Amino acid sequence: MNQTIKKYPAMTGFGHARPARSVSNDELSRFMETSDEWIRSRTGIERRNISETEDTEKLAEQAARAAIEDAGIDIQKIGLIVCATITSANRSPSTACLVQKALGLNDNQTFAFDISAACSGFLFGLRTADAMMQSGDIEAALVIGAENLSKFIDWSDRSTAVIFADGAGAAVLTKSGSRPLVHFSRTAGDDEGTIRIKARGPQPFGPGPVTDPAGFIEMNGGDTFKFAVSAMEESVRQVLDTAGCTVGDIDWIVPHQANSRIIGAVTRRMRLPKDRVYINIDRWGNTSAASIPIALSEMRESGKLADGDRIILTGFGAGFSWGAALAEIGTRASASETAGARVSESDGPEAAGPEGSDTIHD
Numbered sequence: 001m002n003q004t005i006k007k008y009p010a011m012t013g014f015g016h017a018r019p020a021r022s023v024s025n026d027e028l029s030r031f032m033e034t035s036d037e038w039i040r041s042r043t044g045i046e047r048r049n050i051s052e053t054e055d056t057e058k059l060a061e062q063a064a065r066a067a068i069e070d071a072g073i074d075i076q077k078i079g080l081i082v083c084a085t086i087t088s089a090n091r092s093p094s095t096a097c098l099v100q101k102a103l104g105l106n107d108n109q110t111f112a113f114d115i116s117a118a119c120s121g122f123l124f125g126l127r128t129a130d131a132m133m134q135s136g137d138i139e140a141a142l143v144i145g146a147e148n149l150s151k152f153i154d155w156s157d158r159s160t161a162v163i164f165a166d167g168a169g170a171a172v173l174t175k176s177g178s179r180p181l182v183h184f185s186r187t188a189g190d191d192e193g194t195i196r197i198k199a200r201g202p203q204p205f206g207p208g209p210v211t212d213p214a215g216f217i218e219m220n221g222g223d224t225f226k227f228a229v230s231a232m233e234e235s236v237r238q239v240l241d242t243a244g245c246t247v248g249d250i251d252w253i254v255p256h257q258a259n260s261r262i263i264g265a266v267t268r269r270m271r272l273p274k275d276r277v278y279i280n281i282d283r284w285g286n287t288s289a290a291s292i293p294i295a296l297s298e299m300r301e302s303g304k305l306a307d308g309d310r311i312i313l314t315g316f317g318a319g320f321s322w323g324a325a326l327a328e329i330g331t332r333a334s335a336s337e338t339a340g341a342r343v344s345e346s347d348g349p350e351a352a353g354p355e356g357s358d359t360i361h362d
C-alpha cells in the first residue's frame, strides 16, 4: 500500500552577501575614542563589513540567489518572498518587491513584502512564511534578512558605532521537513527609545531647508543587554517545551549575534553545550535581521549543517521583539532541478570562508 508521508515547510537552502569593505576595530579607533581591546572584550567583535555601493536590495538579491542555488530548486517555484529589514533604501516599494524584480519573478505568481521587527525580523519572517506555505499553494518561499545599518549610525556615538554593520542572509523554504517548525514569538511595545531609529520628521509645506535629517540608531546598551539575556533564555525554553525536546536533541543553537557576552551569559545560564552554539560576531558585527541567516549560510558553507539536523534559532531586538524557532533542516531537491537557479560567479556573494572562531568566547 502506498502511504504519503506528510512534509512540512523547512529551510533547505542558505545564502549570504557581504559588502566588499571590511572595517577593523583599529580603523574605527582612528576617528573615535575607542580601542580594539575595548571592542573585542566588551562585544566580541573584531571586524565588520560596511557597504559603500551595495544597496540593501542588492545584498538581499545576492543572498537570495545563493540560497536558491543551495536549495537546488527551480527559481520559478518561489511563490513568496519575505524580507526582514529596518534599513530599506526606500520606504516604498519594499525591498522584497525589488528582489522579486531582480530575480526575474515579476511575471511569476510570486508575491513579496517586507517585515519590520528589527533583529527578530528573520524569525518573524520564518514564522510568516511557514504559516502561509501551510495555508496556501506556495511551493517554495524565500525568507531574507538584509540590513545596511551603517547608513543609520551617528559616527560620533561610540556605543552604537562599534557594534552595527551591514550584510544579508537568506533561506529557501520548501515542503521538505519531516516535522513541523516550532515557533515562539513575542513583542512588548517600548516607547522610551531603548533601541530606536526615529523616522525623519514631517517636512513642512513649501520651499525651505530640510528640517529633520534621517534618524540615527539610539540605544541604551545596558537595558538592552539585560532584556536580551532573559528574552533569549525564555524563547529557547519555550520552543524546547512545545516540541517536547531537550537541548540534547538539538544539533545547533544559532543566536542573534548582538554581543558575544550576551550569548555567553545565555549559554552559561541554560548550561548549553558551548561547542554547539554558533558565533560569528567576531567577523560580522551585529547585522540585525541578517545575523541569523548569515550564520546559517556560513554553517552550510563550512559543512556544519546537514539535511535533517535539528536547530534552534533565537533572537531579540527593538520593539521590543523576541523569539525562537526549532527547525529541522529540510532535504534538498535533486541535482536535476538546479538548472533554473544557477547564477554567474559575479552575481554570487563574496566567499566569506569559514575562517575565524565559530563557537563561544569566554
Ligand code: UT7
Residues within 6 Å of the ligand: 033, 034, 035, 038, 039, 042, 043, 119, 158, 159, 162, 195, 219, 220, 221, 222, 224, 225, 228, 257, 258, 259, 262, 286, 288, 316, 317, 318
Ligand atoms: O541587536 C540588538 C541590539 N543591541 C544589543 O544587543 C546591545 C546590547 N548591549 C551591549 O552590547 C553593551 O551594553 C554595549 C556593548 C553597547 C556596551 O557595553 P557595556 O559593557 O554595557 O558598557 P557600558 O555602556 O556600561 O559602558 C562602560 C564604559 C563607559 O565608560 P565609563 O562611564 O565607565 O567611564 C562607556 O562610556 O565604556 C565606555 N564605552 C566605551 N569605551 C570605549 C562605551 N562604548 C565604548 C566604546 N569604546 N565603543
